Amino acid sequence: xxxxxxxxxxxxxxxxxKIEPDxxxxxxxxxTDRQKTRGISLKAVWPMGLALVGxxxxxxxxxxxxxxLEARSQAGPGQEIKLKAEQKKEWTGNQLSPLHRIPLxxxxxxxxxxxxxxxxxxSARYSCEPCHSYTTISQGTxxxxxxxxxxxxxxxxxxxxxxxxxxQLPVSFQKYPGFWSPEKLGLSDWKFVTLFARNLNGGGPGxxxxxxxxxxxxWNVSGKLEINCLGCHHRSPLQDHSEWVKQVMRENFRxxxxxxxxxxxxVGMASRLPSTWxxxxxxxxxxxxxxxxPQVRYNPNLFDSKNNAVLALPRPEDDRCLACHSVAPRxxxxxxxxxxxxxxxxxLKCVDxxxxxxxxxxxxxxxxxxxxxSTLQVQDFTCAGCHLGQKPEKGGKGFAGRLGAPRPAHRGIxxxxxxxLACTVCHSGLMPKKEPQPVYTSRANRLGxxxxxxxxxxxxxxxxxxxxxxxxxxVYPERMVWPAFWAEIRDGEPVPVDSQxxxxxxxxxxxxxEKVASLLNSLIPLAExxxxxxxxxxxxxxxxxxxxxxxxxxxxKSPVARKxxxxxxxxxxxxxxxxxxxxxxxxxxxxxxxxxxxxxSMLQNLRTLSNGRQPVFLIGxxxxxxxxxxxxxxxxxxxxxxxxxxxxxEGEEFKPLLxxxxxxxxxxxxxxxxxxxxxxxxxxxxxxxxAKPERKYAYVASGFVFSLDKNGKLKAGxxxxxxxxxxxxxxNVRPAQQALGKNGCTDCHSPNSKVFFGKIEASxxxxxxxxxxxxxxxxxxxxxxxxxxxxxxxxxxxxxKLVLAxxxxxxxxxxxxVVLKLAGRLSGLENGxxxxxxxE
Numbered sequence: 001x002x003x004x005x006x007x008x009x010x011x012x013x014x015x016x017x018k019i020e021p022d023x024x025x026x027x028x029x030x031x032t033d034r035q036k037t038r039g040i041s042l043k044a045v046w047p048m049g050l051a052l053v054g055x056x057x058x059x060x061x062x063x064x065x066x067x068x069l070e071a072r073s074q075a076g077p078g079q080e081i082k083l084k085a086e087q088k089k090e091w092t093g094n095q096l097s098p099l100h101r102i103p104l105x106x107x108x109x110x111x112x113x114x115x116x117x118x119x120x121x122x123s124a125r126y127s128c129e130p131c132h133s134y135t136t137i138s139q140g141t142x143x144x145x146x147x148x149x150x151x152x153x154x155x156x157x158x159x160x161x162x163x164x165x166x167x168q169l170p171v172s173f174q175k176y177p178g179f180w181s182p183e184k185l186g187l188s189d190w191k192f193v194t195l196f197a198r199n200l201n202g203g204g205p206g207x208x209x210x211x212x213x214x215x216x217x218x219w220n221v222s223g224k225l226e227i228n229c230l231g232c233h234h235r236s237p238l239q240d241h242s243e244w245v246k247q248v249m250r251e252n253f254r255x256x257x258x259x260x261x262x263x264x265x266x267v268g269m270a271s272r273l274p275s276t277w278x279x280x281x282x283x284x285x286x287x288x289x290x291x292x293x294p295q296v297r298y299n300p301n302l303f304d305s306k307n308n309a310v311l312a313l314p315r316p317e318d319d320r321c322l323a324c325h326s327v328a329p330r331x332x333x334x335x336x337x338x339x340x341x342x343x344x345x346x347x348l349k350c351v352d353x354x355x356x357x358x359x360x361x362x363x364x365x366x367x368x369x370x371x372x373x374s375t376l377q378v379q380d381f382t383c384a385g386c387h388l389g390q391k392p393e394k395g396g397k398g399f400a401g402r403l404g405a406p407r408p409a410h411r412g413i414x415x416x417x418x419x420x421l422a423c424t425v426c427h428s429g430l431m432p433k434k435e436p437q438p439v440y441t442s443r444a445n446r447l448g449x450x451x452x453x454x455x456x457x458x459x460x461x462x463x464x465x466x467x468x469x470x471x472x473x474x475v476y477p478e479r480m481v482w483p484a485f486w487a488e489i490r491d492g493e494p495v496p497v498d499s500q501x502x503x504x505x506x507x508x509x510x511x512x513x514e515k516v517a518s519l520l521n522s523l524i525p526l527a528e529x530x531x532x533x534x535x536x537x538x539x540x541x542x543x544x545x546x547x548x549x550x551x552x553x554x555x556x557k558s559p560v561a562r563k564x565x566x567x568x569x570x571x572x573x574x575x576x577x578x579x580x581x582x583x584x585x586x587x588x589x590x591x592x593x594x595x596x597x598x599x600x601s602m603l604q605n606l607r608t609l610s611n612g613r614q615p616v617f618l619i620g621x622x623x624x625x626x627x628x629x630x631x632x633x634x635x636x637x638x639x640x641x642x643x644x645x646x647x648x649x650e651g652e653e654f655k656p657l658l659x660x661x662x663x664x665x666x667x668x669x670x671x672x673x674x675x676x677x678x679x680x681x682x683x684x685x686x687x688x689x690x691a692k693p694e695r696k697y698a699y700v701a702s703g704f705v706f707s708l709d710k711n712g713k714l715k716a717g718x719x720x721x722x723x724x725x726x727x728x729x730x731x732n733v734r735p736a737q738q739a740l741g742k743n744g745c746t747d748c749h750s751p752n753s754k755v756f757f758g759k760i761e762a763s764x765x766x767x768x769x770x771x772x773x774x775x776x777x778x779x780x781x782x783x784x785x786x787x788x789x790x791x792x793x794x795x796x797x798x799x800x801k802l803v804l805a806x807x808x809x810x811x812x813x814x815x816x817x818v819v820l821k822l823a824g825r826l827s828g829l830e831n832g833x834x835x836x837x838x839x840e
Contacts, residue, residue: 097314114298140360143203166765178725190217223254238262268294436463522605703772
C-alpha cells in the first residue's frame with residue numbers, strides 16, 4: 001500500500017480547494033433548476049387537484065341529499081323525529097294517598113275563585129295535569145273505547161233500546177260478530193255520548209277532535225265531556241253518580257263533574273239553550289225560568305282560605321265500581337236476597353285485583369290478557385295466578401297465594417277439566433237452572449240511578465249463565481242476549497233502521513199502551529176520590545202509570561176471563577187491592593146530583609182524543625153527548641143499551657171505547673215482558689211498505705228475521721244477524737261450597753244435567769211462538785247424545801263399583817286359596833303326617 005507524504009497531502013488539499021467552488025456552483029445551479037421544474041409541476045397539478053376535490057364534494061352532497069329524501073319518503077308525511085321523552089316517576093314509594101290541597105282551574109286554565117260571580121266549572125284536564133299526565137291517563141281502558149287492543153276479549157256492549165218499537169241493539173267499538181259499531185249505525189260521537197254518557201267516565205268520544213265534530217252536535221253549548229277523575233277517586237259522601245247522570249242528560253257536559261262531586265250546585269240546562277250559545281256569552285238576563293244557562297254555585301266550605309279545594313283522592317272504593325258494574329238477578333225483590341262476591345266478603349277491594357298504573361289500563365284478570373302500554377304482570381291476577389300458580393293444567397305450582405288466596409286441592413277432579421274449562425265455569429255467576437235466569441246490569445238496564453222517576457228498564461233482556469266454547473277451545477260462563485231491531489234488507493243483509501223512522505210511519509201501532517192510558521186518564525171524573533180508572537181484559541188488570549204507559553197485574557179471578565168473552569173489556573176504578581166498577585148506573589130520568597157534570601167533564605176529556613169521532617155516554621134509552629159546548633141528553637134510536645157504556649159515535653154506529661185491535665193485542669201481551677205482537681209487526685211492515693214500496697223491511701227478534709211474504713202474511717226466516725250474542729262473565733264469584741262439582745260429578749254429568757241439557761230459549765220484545773231454542777251442550781259443542789250417554793254412566797257407576805268390588809273380593813279369595821295350595825306343596829305338607837307314618 002503506497003504511503004503519502006506531507007507534500008502530497010498539501011497538493012491534494014489545494015486541488016480540493018480549487019475544485020469545491022466549481023462543484024458548489026454546479027450544485028447550486030442544479031438545485032435552482034429543480035426548484036423551477038417543481039414550481040412548473042405544481043402549477044400544472046393544482047387545477048387538477050381542485051377539480052378532484054370539487055368532484056368529491058359534489059358526490060358527497062348528492063349522496064347525503066338522496067339519503068335524506070329517501071328517509072323522508074319512508075317516514076311518511078307529517079312525521080317528526082323526536083327524542084324519547086324521559087318517563088316521570090309518578091309514585092314516591094309511600095303507600096299513603098295524600099290529601100289534595102290543589103287549585104282548581106277551568107277549561108281556560110284559569111284558577112277558580114269559588115266566591116266569584118259566574119264562576120266556571122272546574123276542568124280535570126287543567127286541574128290534574130300539573131301532576132298527572134292527562135294524555136297518558138286518556139289511554140286508559142275506561143276512556144280509550146275506540147282504540148282497544150286487538151287481543152282484548154269481548155265485553156258487555158252498550159245497548160240501543162227503544163221500549164216503544166221493541167229495539168235492543170248491541171253497540172260496541174269492538175269488532176266482534178253481532179256487535180254493531182257506532183259508525184255503521186250512523187251514531188256520531190255526539191249522539192253516542194248523549195245516549196250513553198250516564199255510564200261513561202268521560203274522555204274518548206266525549207272529547208272529539210274539531211275535525212270529528214258533526215253538524216248535528218252541540219259541543220259549543222254543552223262543552224267537552226272530560227275525564228271525570230273524581231267520579232272514581234273522590235272519597236266523599238257528596239260524590240253522587242245519580243247527579244252525574246242527570247247533568248249529562250241535560251247536556252251539561254262541562255258542568256257534570258262539578259255537580260256530581262258536590263263541590264258546587266249546578267242549575268240550568270244546556271239542552272234548552274240555542275245552538276248558537278257559547279260559554280263566552282254568559283248568563284241570559286232575559287230568561288230565568290226556561291232556557292237558563294247552567295251556573296255553578298260552589299260550596300265555600302270545601303275550599304281553604306287560598307281558594308284551594310280540599311280533596312281526599314285515594315284508590316277507588318267498591319261503590320264507585322259498582323255504580324257501573326252491578327249485576328242483579330231479576331227475581332230478587334230486595335238487596336238482602338243477593339249474595340256479594342266472595343272476594344269482597346273476604347275483605348278484598350275491586351282494585352286489589354283490577355289494578356292499573358298511571359295509564360289506567362285495567363288488569364281484567366282473564367287468561368291470555370295482554371296490556372298494550374302497562375308494565376303490570378297480568379298473569380299474576382288471573383284466577384289461576386292467585387290460587388294455583390302458573391300453568392296448573394301442566395302440574396306447575398309456581399308462585400301463588402297473592403293477597404292471601406288459598407290454594408284449592410281440587411281432589412277427585414280430573415285434570416282435563418282445567419285444560420278445557422275456565423275457572424269461572426264452576427265458581428262464577430248464578431247457579432245453573434233448567435233455563436238461564438234473567439238479570440239486570442247497571443250499564444244495560446240503568447241501575448243505580450236514584451230519584452223520583454224509575455230509571456230501571458226491562459230491556460235489554462239479558463240471561464245468564466250460558467256455557468260457551470270459545471276460540472281457545474275452553475268453555476266459559478257467559479251472558480246472552482238476542483238482538484231485536486227494525487231493518488232494511490240490502491243485498492240480503494238486514495241493516496238497522498232508525499226506530500224513529502218506523503215510529504213515524506206507524507204511530508198508531510206502537511203507541512198502543514200510551515193511547516189506552518190516555519183514554520183511561522180521561523175517565524178520571526167518573527172515579528171516586530182516591531181511586532183511578534183501569535180496565536180488565538181477560539185475566540189482566542191494566543192501569544195507567546206515571547210514565548204515560550200501562551202497568552199490568554194478573555187477577556186471581558176475572559169477570560171477563562171466559563173464552564166466549566174474547567175482545568171484551570170492563571172499565572173499573574182501582575185503589576191498591578180495591579177494584580170497583582167505574583161506569584155509574586143510575587136512572588137517567590132522575591139522575592143523581594152532580595152525575596151529569598161528571599159525564600160532561602169526561603166527554604170533554606175524550607174529545608181531545610177523538611180523532612174526528614164523537615164521544616158519547618149510553619145509558620138505557622138515552623145518549624149523552626156534547627152539543628155546542630153543552631151536555632145534551634137525547635133518546636137513543638133502536639134498542640136501549642143493556643148497560644151503561646162509553647162509546648164513539650161514527651156516523652150512525654156506536655163503537656166501543658177500546659177498539660178490537662187494542663183489546664186483542666193487550667190480551668196477547670198480557671203481563672209478560674214483551675212489547676209487541678206479531679199482529680203489530682205485520683201491520684208496521686205493511687205501513688212501511690206502503691210508505692216506501694221500493695224498499696224491503698223486516699224485524700229481527702227472537703233469533704229470526706220477520707218479514708212479509710207475497711200474500712202480506714208474516715213469515716220467519718233465519719239469518720246470522722239474528723243470532724244471540726254473548727260475552728264472558730266473571731262475577732259474582734261464589735264460595736267454594738257452592739262450586740259446581742262440590743257434590744260430585746253428577747252436578748254436571750247426568751241425563752238431566754242443567755249444564756248440558758238446560759233449555760236456552762230466545763227472549764225478545766216480540767210475543768211470538770218463533771223462538772230460537774237450543775241446549776247447553778250445543779253451545780259447548782260437545783253433542784247432546786254423547787253427554788246423555790256419558791251422564792248416564794254416572795248413574796250406574798255406584799252399582800258398577802259394587803260389582804267391581806265383589807269381583808275383586810272373589811279374585812282375592814281365589815288368589816289366597818291358590819297361594820295356600822302352592823305353599824302346601826312346596827312345604828310337603830300336602831301328604832299329611834299319617835301317610836309318612838305308614839311308610840315307616
